[in-house]
Every structure is written in C-alpha cells, then in structure tokens.
Amino acid sequence: MTLLHWTLPLPAGYRRDDVIAFHSRDTQAVAEQVTQKGLRKGILLQGMPVVLDVALTDDTAICRAEIDGETAQHMPALLHGALLNILGLRIDPQPFMQQVAHDPLMAPLTRINPGLRIVQSASPFEALTWAIIGQQINLSFAIALRRTFILQAGRQHSSGLWCYPEARDVARLSIDDLTSRKFSRAKAETLLRLARLVDDGQLSLELAESDGVKLISQALLAVKGIGPWTVNYALLRGYGYADCSLHGDVAIRAALQQLLGEGAKPDMARTEQWLRQYAPHRTMAAAHLWASLHAPEKNMPQEGE
Template sequence: MTQSAAAQFTLPLPASYRLDDVLAFHRRDAESVAEQVSARQLRKGMLLDGVPVVLEIALNLAPDMEHDRAHTGARSSATCTVLADGPCTPAIVAYARAAADAVLGLRIDPQPFAEFTAADPLFGPLTRAQAGLRVVQSATVFEALTWAIIGQQINLPFAIALRRTFILQAGRQHSSGLWCYPDASSAAKLGPDVLTTRKFSRAKAETVLRLAQLVASGELRLALGPDYGIEEVSAALLAVKGIGPWTVNYGLLRGYGYADCSLHGDVAVRAALQRLLGEQDKPDLARTEQFLARYRPHRTMAAAHLWASLHPPANGQDTTPQS
C-alpha cells in the first residue's frame, strides 16, 4: 500500500450553514464508490494531477450550536485533510482547496439572491421558506462536465448508476480503498465499448470520451484566466460535438460555481416553474428563458430554488437541489 502524504487546512463555515443539505447531496448514491459521508465527515476521492487523492473533510460544529439546527455552523469550520498517494505538491493542495469550496457549496453566497427577491411575489416566499439554500458544486470542472453529459435526458437513479460505472472504469483506487473520480487523462484512455457494454448509449459514451481527449490533449482549455472567461469556455464547449446549451449551463453551475446560469432547458426547472405559477401546462423553453432572465445575475440560485421546491423536506432540513 502506498504511503499517503498529507496536508491540512481549515475553512470557516458561514452562519446558518445548511450542513444537512450538503451531506444529503453527496449521499445521492447509496452505493457510492468515490464518496463516503457520515454525520460529521465527508470523504471524496479524485485524481489531481494524475495522483489519487482523498480529501477528508471533518465538519466541526460549535458545541453550543450542536443541537440548534436553525443555526448550525454559526461558528463552525471544516478541517480538510489532503491524503495523496504521491507527493502532496502545492498544486495538489491548491486543487484540493478549490474542491473543498465546491463540495461544501461555498462558492455562491445565497444572501444576494435572497435580497434581490425579497419583494418578489413568486421567489420572495420561496427563498424565505428555503433560507440559506446553497448550490453544491462538483469537486473538479471535469467531473461537473462529465456528470452533465452522463445525466442528460435520463432519470437520476440511472444517471447515478452510469456515473458509478464511469468511475470504476476510468478512475483509480486510492490506497485507502476509496475510488478516485477520473481526470481527463485517465478517461481519455478508454474506448467507447468499455462504456457501451455497461449500459452507456453510444452517443453518451462518445461524447464523454471526446471531451476527455480534447481536455487531455490541451485542445480544450477548462481553466479560466485573464483572457479566458466564462463566455470563452462556453463557446469552446458548445463547439464539441454532443454538447449543447443545457450541458454547458449545467457544467458551468456545477463546475465553476457560475452565479448566472440559465437552466431554461431543464425539465425539472420547467416543472417547478409550472407549479410556482400555478399553471396547467409546463412553460415552453422560450417562456422559461424569458422568465429566468428577470433574475439576472442570479439565475443559478433561481434554478436551485426551483429544483428544491420539487423536493419538500420530510424533516424540515433537506431541500438541497438533487439534479
């Protein structure tokens, strides 16, 4: 067994942090091979710079807040330990920090949207009922984009099963036993038949691997920079065969924590909007896009609240967007 190198850092958690929501999101796969979730710990496996890494996040709640669910996390923090099966380089630690922000849903502050919609007759009551709702991101941009492709136009349980297959075929196992979500280089080595013989459609398998090959070769750049922002990466992704506007917007949401994604093409968003408006039929794409445009530059949070409204909490806590 490889000896894991470790680095550690701590992230503060904001007041009224909805811990149960975040953990519920990461528990979506009951047979998960790349995530382990307990009441106060999240373990996430991923390939960073080709190195198998497990990010262990211990969630430390202030003692006087432990039983006050309405204020969980008011003076709390997340202690993050990076366990790498290889050198724990500064680059790997930086990637792990970004991953921790993402999987804990810390990239988008929910308060600006709550203030923006305070007097809104539709979203005002919704945001107050779901106060503090956060959007959890994938640990890496590549994971977000592959998840968007895998999940497109199929139900969530089937998408989760395909995701598990992708991890087992393209990922690597950490010395702890947890599997690591693939990076582009590891996925690019697969042939489509490896996936199509395991319930992937041919189109879905080819699109996932096409993305992996383009990223691994450097032909498709995912890292943002001064000369390469959201508009540029969106255009580059749309140029990839098999990737359309919904996949791009969902990838921007889960991968970059972009605050203004328009999910007007999302079936669940349209269903939630139908319910919110009290109408007999789902609004069409054009009307949904027009409706969401009112909430710029906060359309990501608008989608999150619409998603969550379809899953009323059984215990007063879990309204996390599950898409």
C-alpha cells in the same frame, strides 16, 4: 502518503445536511462516503489519488487531504478549490435573497429554504462528465452509470476509496469499454471526445481572466454532443457561475408552472425571458425553483423537449 491539514470557516446558517445529501446519492459509496462527522471524497489531482476528509462543525470545516504521493506544485490551491466546490461555498446565497426580498413569487421560496446553496462537483471535468452521463435518463440509472465510469477510468486510493477520473484516465478507454457497460453509443462517444480534447490540450477547462464564461461556453458548444443545457449545468456544478440560465431544464419549467399556477409548462423561450429578471443571480433562482418541487428528484434534469 502525504497529509495536509487546514480549516475553513463556514457561514452562519450553513446547511450541512444539503451537502451530505448531495454526496450520499450513490448508496454503494464507491467514491464518496458519508461519515458521522462529515464526508470523504476521492479525486484525482495532477495524476495522484487524493481523499478529501472533511469534518463539519457548526462553524468550521476541518479538512485533511490524504495524498498518495508527494505534494506537487499548485496542489494546495487545487485542493482548496475542490473543497470550496464540494461544500457549496462558491456562490453566496445572500445577494439573491436580498434581490428578491420583496418579490411576491420568489421571496416565499427563499423563506422556505433560507441559505440554500449550490453544491458542486469537485472539478469542471467531473461536472461535465456527470451531465453527459445523466442526460435524459432516470437518476438511479445515471448514478449506476457514474459508478461504472469511476470503476472503469478512476483509480483506487490506498484507503480503498475510488477517485473520480481526470481526462487523461478517461481518454484511455474505448467505445466498447463503455457501451458494453450500458452506456449508449452517443454518451460514450461524447465522453471520450471530451476527454481526448482536454487531454490533448485542444480544449482547456480553465476559465480565462477576461470573458472566461463566454469563451468556455463557446469552446464547449463546439464539441459534438454537448449542447446548451450541458454547458449551463457544467457552469453551475463545475464553475460555480452565479448567473446560469437553466431555461432548457424540464424540472425548472415544471417548477415555474407550479409557481405561476398554470395548466401547462411554459416553453423554453418564455422561461428564459422570465428568468432574466433575476440576473445576475439566475443560478440561485434555479436552485430555489428546483427545491420548490419538494419531491425527491426522479430524473436527471433534462434539456428541453
């Protein structure tokens, strides 16, 4: 085993409890474990099982990577990127808070949840597969399917924690492997289609330096079974893109209905138009709208009805 150690400074007002809550949704803790000091998360990187062990203090993340193998080229940079994701450090919430400081509707929401952040999946592939798995089913069932997916396609770290699979691992599965474990055929086909395209090199999930978000969005929309909501959710949870428009999300529309005090949810077109005023910080607008619902999430966010 190879061990790597490093630290990350945490911004003032960092909301540790939000990060812990996000990574403790699966009570069986097959791939993420909450500890007294922070969390442990299993991932596969360049084919090697890795556990990220993170202790969170008031102002610092003390990080250790436990790698089942030798450190490969680019591994430290990949580990650092995954850490930024799982700790919600990609998007600075302050620019949005400044933008809406005098907004009569959004300013009160930011005062209720100052410093709210978007916690992400460790990688774009994890975010995409999670979006596909959880689409249009309740959250508890989605978490159970995700657990099954990890146990089928992932690999176990020497510590016993399971590691979320990479595309090459998922590509080895068959449709029957998934449908026999309560995946719908449509979900199974989309998951395998995505994994095989990525594994074959036909689809890159790397952001290009120029027009990266536009290009990756177009490439993903060309994959059968992936629609605009899945793309936007992946941009948010996988890439930390600051200007996602989640107008197709039922929960966003419900929160906007509540915020506006109206009797019915606004449709997608009106929601999209309303969110435009918060560009280029629409991701944080969505985060505060989600948070404004207050109740625990009963269903995965869904595309428009």
